[in-house]
Structures are given as structure tokens and as C-alpha cells.
Amino acid sequence: MPKVKQFDEVAVLEKAQAVFSEKGYNGTSMDDLVKATGLSRSSIYDTFTDKHGLYLKALNHYRCEQNSNLEELLKKTDSPRKKITLTFDVLMKMILADKKRAGCLMVNAGMEMTCIDKEVADLASDSMEESEHRFYEWVKAGQAAGEITKRFSAKALSRHLYNSYLGLRTIGRTRPDPGAIKDIIRVTLAVLDQ
Amino acid sequence: MPKVKQFDEVAVLEKAQAVFSEKGYNGTSMDDLVKATGLSRSSIYDTFTDKHGLYLKALNHYRCEQNSNLEELLKKTDSPRKKITLTFDVLMKMILADKKRAGCLMVNAGMEMTCIDKEVADLASDSMEESEHRFYEWVKAGQAAGEITKRFSAKALSRHLYNSYLGLRTIGRTRPDPGAIKDIIRVTLAVLDQ
DNA sequence: TTTTATTTGGAATGATCGTTCCAAAATATA
DNA sequence: TATATTTTGGAACGATCATTCCAAATAAAA
Numbered sequence: 059m060p061k062v063k064q065f066d067e068v069a070v071l072e073k074a075q076a077v078f079s080e081k082g083y084n085g086t087s088m089d090d091l092v093k094a095t096g097l098s099r100s101s102i103y104d105t106f107t108d109k110h111g112l113y114l115k116a117l118n119h120y121r122c123e124q125n126s127n128l129e130e131l132l133k134k135t136d137s138p139r140k141k142i143t144l145t146f147d148v149l150m151k152m153i154l155a156d157k158k159r160a161g162c163l164m165v166n167a168g169m170e171m172t173c174i175d176k177e178v179a180d181l182a183s184d185s186m187e188e189s190e191h192r193f194y195e196w197v198k199a200g201q202a203a204g205e206i207t208k209r210f211s212a213k214a215l216s217r218h219l220y221n222s223y224l225g226l227r228t229i230g231r232t233r234p235d236p237g238a239i240k241d242i243i244r245v246t247l248a249v250l251d252q
Numbered sequence: 253m254p255k256v257k258q259f260d261e262v263a264v265l266e267k268a269q270a271v272f273s274e275k276g277y278n279g280t281s282m283d284d285l286v287k288a289t290g291l292s293r294s295s296i297y298d299t300f301t302d303k304h305g306l307y308l309k310a311l312n313h314y315r316c317e318q319n320s321n322l323e324e325l326l327k328k329t330d331s332p333r334k335k336i337t338l339t340f341d342v343l344m345k346m347i348l349a350d351k352k353r354a355g356c357l358m359v360n361a362g363m364e365m366t367c368i369d370k371e372v373a374d375l376a377s378d379s380m381e382e383s384e385h386r387f388y389e390w391v392k393a394g395q396a397a398g399e400i401t402k403r404f405s406a407k408a409l410s411r412h413l414y415n416s417y418l419g420l421r422t423i424g425r426t427r428p429d430p431g432a433i434k435d436i437i438r439v440t441l442a443v444l445d446q
Numbered sequence: 447t448t449t450t451a452t453t454t455g456g457a458a459t460g461a462t463c464g465t466t467c468c469a470a471a472a473t474a475t476a
Numbered sequence: 477t478a479t480a481t482t483t484t485g486g487a488a489c490g491a492t493c494a495t496t497c498c499a500a501a502t503a504a505a506a
């Protein structure tokens with residue numbers, strides 16, 4: 059009887075995500091979102107409540123997608139150290155492939171919204187903590203396996219790795235230079251050596 | 253004969269800078285700027301042309317001020333390595349003192365405006381290159397003086413240092429934890445050892 | 447094909463945006 | 477103190493913002 063939904067919600071979220079990444083939350087208008095998603099205003103409001111709701115859904119979707127993509131990719135190896143290396147390899151490829159310099163939606167959101175929107179700020183902060191903790195588990199396992207130095211605590215090393223990730227995300231958005239990114243990753247990872 | 257300007261332009265720029273840092277360019281309204289500066293709309297438009305002009309002037313003033321503050325501080329020592337260490341010490345103090353998490357106006361501007369405003373993006377990019385180059389000169393001198401390892405090129409090390417700076421700026425805005433910042437700086441600087 | 451529930455497009459709305467404008471206030475000189 | 481010149485406050489402007497609303501279009505079921 060009823061007419062069924064004419065669009066794929068996930069596809070819409072990914073279109074919206076791209077615009078939010080490029081222009082930021084405050085730099086994106088509903089008109090931008092209408093054009094990018096191909097949906098009508100009514101459909102957007104009906105499905106996502108409002109602009110803020112769409113932003114939150116896009117952020118959550120981005121987080122899930124990134125996590126599962128990374129998990130899938132890291133099945134390639136059991137070595138904790140190689141998981142770290144692979145993560146930075148993939149990051150470099152993502153940055154260099156990102157011709158529009160959209161960057162990471164979560165990092166962008168954290169930077170734009172910390173002082174403005176507690177709900178978004180908390181979400182971004184939580185996601186960042188999760189990412190850092192992933193590094194922590196790998197470093198800890200790597201140290202146990204003798205792949206990673208014990209000169210520094212697992213906590214300190216994982217904080218360093220995640221800090222380098224954040225720096226690269228900033229460089230990727232502002233001044234993405236292949237040589238620079240390679241240098242940074244090489245030096246960042248050298249700290250893990252005995 | 254004429255009535256003279258009733259306000260200090262530099263003081264106004266610093267008030268504006270604080271608001272732009274917290275809320276971003278698109279998140280800041282002219283009303284916010286009127287309240288923060290204490291000036292009237294007319295005076296703002298008469299002095300800075302428009303919102304965008306005020307933003308650019310605030311960015312340029314921030315850049316000059318930061319550079320001269322750093323230069324002044326680093327007179328304390330002649331050792332290139334100690335200049336680097338001091339720079340990170342000061343950065344940590346700035347981040348921890350920054351209760352509003354305003355962060356660095358230049359980094360914030362680069363992140364918010366890359367895809368939106370070429371003029372601002374170029375200014376931020378130029379300022380970032382300058383900062384990285386400052387590290388480069390110190391690393392090069394430090395290597396020549398035997399204070400810094402030659403395992404990596406001066407270019408690679410300076411890129412690494414600046415990348416760590418950018419990461420810390422992001423963390424300072426989103427999740428500023430004293431312990432984390434100390435860890436990151438310690439590991440970042442350890443790379444300079446022989 | 448007709449019916450029915452739902453989506454859809456686009457006009458309309460009120461709020462807020464950046465900007466302009468001008469009469470009134472203010473100050474350094476005469 | 478009076479005059480001349482500039483700043484100032486605040487109202488007013490058009491543009492754009494997010495959001496609402498409804499008639500028309502649409503697709504599944506009868």
C-alpha cells in the first residue's frame with residue numbers, strides 16, 4: 059500500500075558527510091545539503107529531524123565506517139607492529155587521494171565545535187579516545203611480543219602515535235605534501251624501534 | 253580639530269581574535285564581535301572594512317605577535333636544541349592555561365577555511381610553512397653542533413617536530429590532558445637524541 | 447485501473463545574517 | 477566657550493539562513 063522510501067539513507071549520509079567535511083558545519087547550508095544529497099528539504103527534515111540531526115548521524119556513520127574499514131584491512135596481519143605501520147600507510151594513501159582536502163570529519167568536527175556544541179564535542183572526543191586506545195592495545199601487544207621498544211610506556215607511545223595521526227590530519231587538510239608525509243611517518247614510527 | 257580614535261586597534265584585534273579562535277569564522281556573528289570588542293558596528297566597518305577584513309587583520313596580528321613572543325623568549329638560550337625544547341615547554345603551558353580551549357587561531361583558520369576561502373587558506377599555509385622552517389633552522393644548527401642526531405635529515409626531523417606541534421594543537425583544543433601532553437613532548441623530542 | 451499511504455518539490459515563514467546609513471554625541475582646536 | 481570634524485549608537489536594509497507546510501506526484505496493494 060504505502061509508497062516506500064526512494065533513497066538509501068546510508069548513501070545520503072555519505073553525501074552529506076562529504077559536504078560537512080569540506081565546508082564544516084557552520085559553513086554548510088541546507089541548500090548545500092539539498093544539492094549534494096539530491097533529496098528535497100522535506101525528505102531531509104522528515105528523515106533526520108534537522109541539520110544538526112543530520113550532522114550527528116553523519117558523524118556516527120563516519121565513525122562506524124572508518125572503524126570497520128580499518129578492522130577489515132588489519133586482518134591482513136597478526137603482528138601488532140604491522141597493524142600500526144599499515145594504519146599509517148593507509149592514512150597516507152587516504153590523504154594523498156583526498157584531492158578536495160576534506161580531511162577527517164571527526165577531527166574537523168572536534169576542531170570546529172569544541173567551544174560551540176557540547177554534544178558534538180563529546181562525540182568527537184569519545185571517538186578520538188577510541189582511536190588512541192586502539193594504538194594502545196597494539197603497542198602493548200607489540201611490546202609483549204618484543205616488536206616494540208619498552209623505553210617508553212605503552213601509554214606514552216600510543217599517545218605519541220595518535221598525536222602524529224592528528225598532525226597528519228591537519229597537514230592533510232592544509233598542506234598535503236607526499237614527501238613531508240612520508241618523512242613524518244618514518245620518524246614517528248622510528249620511535250617504536252628498540 | 254578632529255575627534256580622535258577612541259579605541260586601541262591592537263586591543264580590538266585581540267578581542268576579535270579571541271572570539272574567532274573560540275567560535276571559528278563562520279560561527280562568529282557581527283553581533284558577537286560588537287559585544288566582544290565593545291565597538292559599534294559603524295566603527296568596526298569603518299576601521300576593518302567588513303567581517304572578512306577584520307578576520308584577516310586578526311590573523312596577521314596573531315601571526316606577528318606569536319612570532320615576536322617566541323623570538324623574545326628564545327633569547328634565553330643560544331643552543332638550538334634548547335630552543336626546540338623551550339618552544340614545546342611554552343606550547344604546553346599555553347595549552348594548559350587556555351581554559352576556553354581557543355587553541356591556535358592560525359591552525360583553526362587553516363582547518364576551517366581550506367576548502368572555503370583561498371585567501372585565508374594561503375595565509376595559514378604560509379604561516380605554517382614559516383613555523384616549520386623555524387624548526388628546520390634549529391635542527392640544522394643543532395645537528396652541526398652535535399646536539400641533534402643525524403640519523404634523519406634536518407628536513408625530516410623538522411617536519412616531524414612541526415607535525416607533533418600540530419597534533420598538540422588539536423589535542424589542546426579537543427582533549428587537553430597534562431599527562432598526555434607531557435608524554436607526547438617527551439617522545440617527540442627523544443627522536444632528536446643520538 | 448483504482449485506491450491509499452507516503453514521499454516529494456517548492457513556495458512561504460520567521461529568524462538571523464552581514465552591511466549600510468544617518469542623526470546625535472564627542473573632542474581637539476580656535 | 478564655540479566651532480569643525482569625526483566617531484558613535486542604533487535603526488533599517490536586503491540577503492540568506494534553517495525550518496515548516498501543503499498540494500501534487502508516486503508507488504504498492506486491491
